[in-house]
Amino acid sequence: MKRIVSLLFLITYVCSAQETAITSSLYDTYDKYKEVTLNKRRIKHHELQPLLAKYRDNPKFTVQEVGSSIEGRDLSLVSIGKGDIDVFLWSQMHGDEPTATQAIFDILNFLDSDDFKTEKDEILNNLTVHFLPMLNPDGAEVFQRRNRLGIDINRDALHLQSPEGQTLKRVRDSLNADFGFNLHDQSTYYNAERTNKPATISYLAPAFNYEKDIDKKRGDAMKIIVFMNAIIQEYAPGQVGRYNDDFEPRAFGDNIQKWGTSTILIESGGFLDDIEKQEIRKLNYVSILSALHTIAKGSYNDISISDYEKIPENDRKLFNLKIENATYELLGKPYILDIGMNRLEVNTAEYKDFWYSSRIIDQGDLSTFYGYETLDATGYTLRSGKVYPEVLQSVDQLNTIDPMALLKKGYTYIKMKTIPSQLISSPIPLHLVGTSFKLPDFDIRVGANPTFLLEKNGALEYAVINGFLIDLKTEKGDFKNAMIYR
Template sequence: MKYILSLVLAVLSFSVTAQISDMTTSLYDSYSKYKEPSLDKRRMKHDEIQPLINNLKNKPAYTVQKVGESIKGKSISLISIGTGDTSVFLWSQMHGDEPTATQAIFDIFNFLNSPDFKAEKEILLSKLTLHFMPMLNPDGAEVFTRRNALGIDINRDALMLQSPEGQILKRIRDSLDADFGFNLHDQSTYYNAERTPKPATISYLAPAYNYEKDINEVRGKAMKVIVFMNNIIQKYAPGQVGRYNDDFEPRAFGDNIQKWGTSAILIESGGYKNDVEKQEIRKLNFVSILSACYTIANGDYKNIPIEDYEKIPQNDRKLFDLKIERFTHKLLGKDYILDIGINHSEIQDKDQTDFYNVGSIVDKGDLSTFYGYDTVDATGYRLIEGKVYPDIIPSLKELEKMDIYSLLKSGYTYVRVADFPSTEKAVSLPINILDADQKVPGFYVNIGNNPNFVLQKDGSVDYAVVNGFLIDLKAKESNFKNAIFYGK
């Protein structure tokens, strides 16, 4: 009898799992129907989401409440839907420059408002009550920075509660006494899944609630849901999931929310090759969060072995935007074999609505345990500092008529332009621009320097690196974004 019961439970579990798998696939395939088109850039501000929130006020299924204000008086909203006994609380953009899940939340609203997936939504909204706080730190979002207007990290304010934003989060968590909490963040794109070259596109954590890292029922539930979500992400970004270190941080909200009795699930959106605005990662958030809520609704997550949580690779931070391996570098008459790692910083415009890139060398030496989004095996290649083209080009229009690839093949990574707007810093062509009478910036293969050089082998220049972007001169291919104007 016991065997038969176990078999029946196994069959039911398989059936529900298959149903969720089908739902996940359908969500992924039909995502474009629900993607909120007005939120297509990471640098979005408070006033951009307000019309979307106001639209929800007109829909009877939703309860929309202003639950407080930021330091600078921007409203913070809580949006609720569902009639179920299980309460799920999702908050995003605690850090102002971490908006990927905020975008996904509005995609989720579009999904819930659609006529699709009726049976699944009936289960979801009859079993759960979902509470969304899309932008906890609107002042930080306004200038695309991590901290709030007080200059503190809200995620380290769970004990002192000096920030109004932290006070709001604590008050709402307590008033809801939520069963599950989704703490939604972005992480650096330079995290990788441990001991692999793959970026940690999504990373998870079921935060510890004490220094001993004990696992009680509350934390155990979070771990099981994370295992479920990991299995989903593996289908679309195989090997690209990491697990955060679970050392207890007594000041952090996630750790304390776990301690206060809500099963806390931290989701961090990392990097995905050629996805600067994190739109593919946004899609993965949409699919995995909805699927996770569905498994919470039907309770299927309870059958997941908690031991599988530890099988998720740990987060590591050993990725570069570009890694050049084993090139030959001459110093004081002697040849050395080196690796260098190059990353790009985003330099914001004055309105914090757009940015350009500045490359820099961030590491040098033996980087054999590191990886790159792009990697060049430069064995046998000599690194040669980029030169300045000898003629002065009258204008940018004239430069655009020139064969830039031929210039790079000749070792030139800089040109002088007589008439170039001094207010511009980014250059769309793959070559740096100097003023007519400006000297070339000195370049050495040292940490912190802006990398502009070519790689030469057997007399042929096959690769150029301009502002840290690799240009394959043989294939004429690159992921080039911008060069730099070195104006006075």
């Protein structure tokens, strides 16, 4: 008996070592396959067309138009492989969730290469893999979650009012897919439960009924998730979350599980200093390819389902910036406050870029919350900024001032005679205001733009401008833009 147990352990160890080696190689060689034409989140349908045309002309692949959006943008399915196991991956059901869309084209580049021949043969001889890279192109065009009809496609699995939802159902049914990967982005403010670590990747094997029963199909999805979690832990330790599995009868993931496809939800969240989610994109690439390999080999069957429940649940207790224990003087009395701030993205007119308009999200006792960036402000007092007395005549004059010198003197606003209409945010760490601007009373409150100074022993040591923390001693800070108040 001991000999049998030892042999099983050896087989499991060897398989695990092989998978780890493949994953490491995929991670280390990623830049060779990254689709360089896609490097920002705000990608559009037309940017995918040259890439799809390349695969349409490639005999290794089949590219089909399987539907169209409300505004008439075509929905394409890219397939490769000759195996009996069908795997279906769909992305960007929500138009502002494109991380996995980019990763799909990285994966296609990999599958088209001559490298990793043994592993690719194992994948493509055992699987037929189908990719629907952008399910909601109309939403992607204006970088919004919902489709042109204004509905959440992920809540249209029963009524099927949207042509995009009809396409997803039709493709799933025609493939009768064995495995499905439902690829999304989630808020960067999710954290792994009871930790200060962002939920960089979150998973779910969705339930197919209210009782949350686990049949073989759902159990297989759980095993794949356990496998993928182990991979992510190598590169983002502690940064994996698990969604609550309450049954949502309108959702596609829950229904596709119910219709007989082992369904794996992958949500791309936040990662420190990864605003465009390019590191998270890489983790999608590595983990999905590794999952395809374990599905092809069937090695996932040896994984314990019980490890699925060990993945921490998703929580939502992260701020971009958290100030702890600051002294705030109100009506002549001092109070100690924590302040949580988030940087909210505002799309530019053509939805190709964004600027930040930050807000105070919460204040008070935030001891159970965390920040991507946290400052212990014990001993510091919050101070209002001032308006610089000189009026600048034009934008060109911004080059003649030293913003850090002004911040150190307590100025956070600067007047400008004429602010060009095309200028939508301030490029320097001072708010630009019109000549009629009146500085409001200093008021730390939820919903306000976070702009203030931190003073200690009579000296200004930090500035918070539009939610960005600037160290006035070192003159360093992760700053993108301040506001304009015309």
